[in-house]
Amino acid sequence: MKIFGDSNSGNCLKVKWVCDHLGLPYGWVEIDTLRGESRTAEFLEINPFGQVPAVDFEDGRTLAQSNAIMRYLARDSDLVPADAFAVARMDAWLFWEQYSHEPYVAVCRFQMVYLGKAAGELDPGLVKRGYAALDQLEQQLSRTRYLLGESFSLADVALLAYTRVAHQGGFDLERHGAVRRWIADGEDVLKLAPVR
Amino acid sequence: MKIFGDSNSGNCLKVKWVCDHLGLPYGWVEIDTLRGESRTAEFLEINPFGQVPAVDFEDGRTLAQSNAIMRYLARDSDLVPADAFAVARMDAWLFWEQYSHEPYVAVCRFQMVYLGKAAGELDPGLVKRGYAALDQLEQQLSRTRYLLGESFSLADVALLAYTRVAHQGGFDLERHGAVRRWIADGEDVLKLAPVR
Numbered sequence: 039m040k041i042f043g044d045s046n047s048g049n050c051l052k053v054k055w056v057c058d059h060l061g062l063p064y065g066w067v068e069i070d071t072l073r074g075e076s077r078t079a080e081f082l083e084i085n086p087f088g089q090v091p092a093v094d095f096e097d098g099r100t101l102a103q104s105n106a107i108m109r110y111l112a113r114d115s116d117l118v119p120a121d122a123f124a125v126a127r128m129d130a131w132l133f134w135e136q137y138s139h140e141p142y143v144a145v146c147r148f149q150m151v152y153l154g155k156a157a158g159e160l161d162p163g164l165v166k167r168g169y170a171a172l173d174q175l176e177q178q179l180s181r182t183r184y185l186l187g188e189s190f191s192l193a194d195v196a197l198l199a200y201t202r203v204a205h206q207g208g209f210d211l212e213r214h215g216a217v218r219r220w221i222a223d224g225e226d227v228l229k230l231a232p233v234r
Numbered sequence: 235m236k237i238f239g240d241s242n243s244g245n246c247l248k249v250k251w252v253c254d255h256l257g258l259p260y261g262w263v264e265i266d267t268l269r270g271e272s273r274t275a276e277f278l279e280i281n282p283f284g285q286v287p288a289v290d291f292e293d294g295r296t297l298a299q300s301n302a303i304m305r306y307l308a309r310d311s312d313l314v315p316a317d318a319f320a321v322a323r324m325d326a327w328l329f330w331e332q333y334s335h336e337p338y339v340a341v342c343r344f345q346m347v348y349l350g351k352a353a354g355e356l357d358p359g360l361v362k363r364g365y366a367a368l369d370q371l372e373q374q375l376s377r378t379r380y381l382l383g384e385s386f387s388l389a390d391v392a393l394l395a396y397t398r399v400a401h402q403g404g405f406d407l408e409r410h411g412a413v414r415r416w417i418a419d420g421e422d423v424l425k426l427a428p429v430r
Binding site: 086087089099101102103104105106107109110113122123125126127129130132133134136137138140141174177 | 282283285295297298299300301302303305306309318319321322323325326328329330332333334336337370373
């Protein structure tokens, strides 16, 4: 299996972390999206949508969308609950991440880290919605250790991806003590060094 | 089971369609989001995220996020493939829908239908990305009857929700013959009247 990804992208790292955690072997192909490497004819064969991450199973099958890839790779592991309703709650976090968290927290970080904007140049609407997402996480994580309760799951992997680097997008987690505690716990589970 | 939803919202209708198709009984509670009915203390008990649709199973369990709800309700039905990799491909469409289709096609429609904007007042960036999503659908549906192949699935339900009303957001599907054919087929499966 080959993972095509940008190693500075949270969406791509989700897939890498799941493979590392589960001991799944893979090769990593670095894709520089800013240089158009996700729009070449060769890449579009792997993912017609021109997005990273994408996975090539080298038997003719390919798969895109970080959360769909994680969900497939981890389907029989302890990263996915056994109970169908707990799976549904995990899925709700995964869809919420892509709709209500990533477009704000990750996009602010993208503009600062990739495009070189200063925090003061960010769209205040994006920043406000990013904090709203972080507040939702704080509310849940004040009550439970991980997003689904006592067990670490793909919901945590998905939300950790950009929450742990939110400060690179200008977000100050000072008010978000439970989120900071959860980031440290999640980094322990995934054996990741904290990001400065 | 009670569904809390806005009956003019594609995300909410997805859940209704799945229940109707599978013969699952439910009550519908109409929520007017523009009047703040998704932000009341009572509603936030059902869904702390303040979004519709949300489902109350009336046994203490609640669930949010249209695609997560559909996936749960339809988990043992013919709307979800039996093969794990086909499920992964379905999930890829569901995540793509929320990230790369809904924020453009549905948002343009929202601005026209709910906020009363004219097509010419829409952000050209949103319109461009909406057409890019419709082009991706056209590319797939020129090759296969439904998004996953010969079988109708939740991927089709999710993408039909806003694609069949794309014209209400100013999108002209004249170039998208395969999409128009698929809308008609999907409306047949779900027993829906075409939207003028």
